[in-house]
Amino acid sequence: MMAHSGRDADSDAGGPERHVPVLLNEVLEWLDPQEGEVVIDGTFGAGGYSRAILERGARVVGIDRDPDAIAGGQELVNQSAGQLILVPGQFAGLEVHAKAQGFDGVDGVVLDLGVSSMQLDEADRGFSFLRDGPLDMRMEQAGPSAADVVNELPVKDLIRIIGLLGEEKRATTVAHAIDKARKENPFSRTLELANLIEKVLGRSPKKAQIHPATRTFQALRIYVNGELHQAAEALGAAERILKPGGRLVLVSFHSLEDRIVKRFFQDRTRTRGGGSRHMPEEEVPPATFELLMRKAVEAAAEETDQNPRARSAKLRAGRRTEAPPRELDVHAAGVPRLAEFHGLGG
Structure with a gap:
C-alpha cells in the first residue's frame, strides 16, 4: 500500500512522498515473510508492501476494493510469474477471498488501514x-x-x-x-x-x-466506506485464516482505527479474567494471539522527514496461536453504533 494521509492538513497536498509504503521496513520485520509462504496483503493499493513481500520469496494474495488499484496492479501481476494473485474486493472478506483462491490457511496478513495517497x-x-x-x-x-x-x-x-x-x-x-x-x-x-x-x-x-x-x-x-466496520471484520477474518504461527501486522493512521486494533489484541491475548476477593475470576477462552510488541511501533524521524504522511502511523502485530478462532463483536471492538444509511454505518 502507498503512503497514507496521516489526517494532517499538509498530508492532503500530495508531493514527493506519494506511493511510498509507510513503515515498510518495520512491516517486513514483524511480518517476516519467508520463501514459499502465503501472505495476504489486504490493502494492495499501489503494491508497495506486496512488491517487497514478493522479493522475499513469498506468494501474495493482494486485495483492494478500488478498481483503479486493481487495474494499476496488473503490471506487477504480470511480473510476478504467478506469485501474485490480485483480487477485487473488501479486506473484511479476506478469508473468503483466500479460500476462493485455494488457500485454507495463510502465513501472514498485512493491512494498511485508511485512505491511500493515490486516492x-x-x-x-x-x-x-x-x-x-x-x-x-x-x-x-x-x-x-x-x-x-x-x-x-x-x-x-x-x-x-x-x-x-x-x-x-x-x-x-x-x-x-x-x-x-x-x-x-x-x-x-x-x-x-x-x-x-x-x-x-x-x-x-x-x-x-x-x-x-x-x-x-x-x-x-x-x-x-464503512471503514471501521471493515477494519474490525478484517481482524476476525485474519484470526480465522491464519495458521498457527502466522503473523498479523496492521498499520493504522488515526485513533479510531488504532483503538479497534488495540482492543482486539488486548482481548485476543488475555490469559486471565478480571476478579476480586468478592467475585470469582472470569473464565477466559484460550488466547488466539500473542503480542509481538508491547507498544505500537511508530515511524522514525528520518522517515517522517521524508514522508510527512507517516507521522501518525502506528504498527501493531501479533502471532497466531493454536487456539480456535472466536466470535467477533465489532461494537465491543470499538466500532461506534451509527444510523443506517443504505446499509452503511453499523
Missing part, C-alpha cells in the same frame, strides 16, 4: 478538501457518495457521524450549517463543503496548518 491525490475521487472535485469519497466507486450523506441524512445523524468518526468537537455547529446550506443548494463539490466549514469554524491561530474541514471530511470518508 487523495486524485481530485475527481472527492476525498480532498484542498482540491475541487465531486463530493464522492467512495473507494469502490459505487454506492452512496459523501454528497448523498450530507444532502440526505437528518441533522441528528450528521452530528453523530461528524462527532464520533471525525472527533469534531463542534459537530453540532457544522451539521446545522450543512443543513441550512443544503436547503438552498445541495452539495455536489468538495470545495463547496470545505469552504462552508472553514467559514463556520474559522481558522485557529494555534492550528493554522490544519484545515477546519479535516475532521468532517475524515468522518464522511469513514462513514461512506
Whole structure:
C-alpha cells in the first residue's frame, strides 16, 4: 500500500512522498515473510508492501476494493510469474477471498488501514478538501457518495457521524450549517463543503496548518466506506485464516482505527479474567494471539522527514496461536453504533 494521509492538513497536498509504503521496513520485520509462504496483503493499493513481500520469496494474495488499484496492479501481476494473485474486493472478506483462491490457511496478513495517497491525490475521487472535485469519497466507486450523506441524512445523524468518526468537537455547529446550506443548494463539490466549514469554524491561530474541514471530511470518508466496520471484520477474518504461527501486522493512521486494533489484541491475548476477593475470576477462552510488541511501533524521524504522511502511523502485530478462532463483536471492538444509511454505518 502507498503512503497514507496521516489526517494532517499538509498530508492532503500530495508531493514527493506519494506511493511510498509507510513503515515498510518495520512491516517486513514483524511480518517476516519467508520463501514459499502465503501472505495476504489486504490493502494492495499501489503494491508497495506486496512488491517487497514478493522479493522475499513469498506468494501474495493482494486485495483492494478500488478498481483503479486493481487495474494499476496488473503490471506487477504480470511480473510476478504467478506469485501474485490480485483480487477485487473488501479486506473484511479476506478469508473468503483466500479460500476462493485455494488457500485454507495463510502465513501472514498485512493491512494498511485508511485512505491511500493515490486516492487523495486524485481530485475527481472527492476525498480532498484542498482540491475541487465531486463530493464522492467512495473507494469502490459505487454506492452512496459523501454528497448523498450530507444532502440526505437528518441533522441528528450528521452530528453523530461528524462527532464520533471525525472527533469534531463542534459537530453540532457544522451539521446545522450543512443543513441550512443544503436547503438552498445541495452539495455536489468538495470545495463547496470545505469552504462552508472553514467559514463556520474559522481558522485557529494555534492550528493554522490544519484545515477546519479535516475532521468532517475524515468522518464522511469513514462513514461512506464503512471503514471501521471493515477494519474490525478484517481482524476476525485474519484470526480465522491464519495458521498457527502466522503473523498479523496492521498499520493504522488515526485513533479510531488504532483503538479497534488495540482492543482486539488486548482481548485476543488475555490469559486471565478480571476478579476480586468478592467475585470469582472470569473464565477466559484460550488466547488466539500473542503480542509481538508491547507498544505500537511508530515511524522514525528520518522517515517522517521524508514522508510527512507517516507521522501518525502506528504498527501493531501479533502471532497466531493454536487456539480456535472466536466470535467477533465489532461494537465491543470499538466500532461506534451509527444510523443506517443504505446499509452503511453499523
